[in-house]
Amino acid sequence: MPAKLPSTGLGNERSEWFRGHFDAAQEVLDLCASSGVPVTGKRLADIGCGDGIIDLGLVIKGSPAELVGYDLNPVDTDKLLAEAKAEEGITELPGELTFVQSQPERIPAEDESFDLVVTWSAFEHVADPEALLREIRRVLSADGALFLQLWPFYNSEHGTHLWEWFPDGFAQFTHSDAEITERIESDQASDPGWGAMMLSEYRALNRITLDDLGVAIERAGLRVVRLKLITNDCFIPASAAGTPLSTLAIGGVQLLAVPA
Ligand SMILES: C[S@@+](CC[C@H](N)C(=O)[O-])C[C@H]1O[C@@H](n2cnc3c(N)ncnc32)[C@H](O)[C@@H]1O
Incomplete structure (x- = not known):
């Protein structure tokens, strides 16, 4: 485990971003723990890991044997460490944490390399979700599990991801x-x-719905075993008439799936 210094804090929006993502790791761990999915000592991968903050949180809080973060873009580990130092007093990135660049439909790992694959806020950005889910199935062990978080779905209140300019949503x-x-x-x-x-x-958003995601998961050879919807009370604009209500109301999802 890396050494820790007293935290000084990044301040501003970047600090909020770091905290939100570092703490998101706990949500992954909580859903896994309450579903009997072990993390400690296990082999983890994160697909679409972005800047790697959630992965650092998962390693620090969950103590897996290893965690490989994959993304189409390389992770800036110097920036990750600098932010981790400012926010958490972490002086070196844990040895269990590595990052590897991947291709849109290819995770560069052997079959059955991982016990738990995590993906957070990535699947609405993936060009071909079913192809990537097949890859996830391939790299998962037979008794492994997938934790998938998607927020926000395209048709939902903040589905544009443009809340900074359109805070009212839709x-x-x-x-x-x-x-x-x-x-x-x-x-x-x-x-x-x-x-x-x-x-x-x-x-570039793929506009996937929860039902589309369910079909893609099934076609990839996985079976959903736990489903937690992320939803909130919202006003529906007249221009959304004709859009299925469930797609307007379901903001996001956290789910667990296992090999079928
Ligand atoms: C909105 S970011 C989320 C990043 C991180 N999970 C987070 O919550 O901060 C979505 C990420 O998915 C990555 N991505 C999109 N398609 C991908 C694919 N096919 N394979 C791996 N990563 C992908 C993007 O490069 C981007 O970094």
């Missing part, structure tokens, strides 16, 4: 693509690079 129904673009591009308060990146992420 902009995908109430605004045209041109209006969305105009609002983000004319925003003087935020970094233009950030706005452009968020716009491109919005356009």
Whole structure:
């Protein structure tokens, strides 16, 4: 376990981001613990690991034998360590934690390499969810499990991921693509690079629904054994008429699946 210094804190939004993600690891661990899925001493992978903060949290809080974080983009471990030092007083990244760059439909690992595969806030961004789920099935051991968190689903209140510009939600129904673009591009308060990146992420969302996800999981040879919906009270705009209510109301999901 790495040494710890007194925490100084990053301050500002980045601190909130770090805390939110570091603490998200506990949600993974809690759902696993209450489902009888062991983590301590096990081989873990995280698919679509982003900046690796959740993975650091999982290793520190869950003590797996190893955790490999995979993403299409390389993880900046210097930045991860600097933030971990500021927020948690961590002076070196744990040896159990590594990061590997992956391809859209290829996880570079042997068959049955992992006991638990985790994925958090990634599956709405994946170009071909079923193909990636097949890869996850391939790298999972026969008695392994998949923990999948997806928030927010495209049709739900904050499904655009653009809450910074559309805090009332449902902009995908109430605004045209041109209006969305105009609002983000004319925003003087935020970094233009950030706005452009968020716009491109919005356009690339795969628009998967919970039912689509269920079908893809089943076709990939996995079976859902636990389902926790993330939902909240919301006002539905008239322009969403005709959209299935369940897809408007289900904001996200945490689920566990096992080999079928
Ligand atoms: C919104 S980020 C979430 C990152 C991290 N899990 C988090 O919660 O901060 C989605 C990530 O999924 C990654 N991603 C998208 N498609 C992927 C794929 N087919 N395989 C691996 N990673 C993928 C993206 O590169 C991006 O880093």
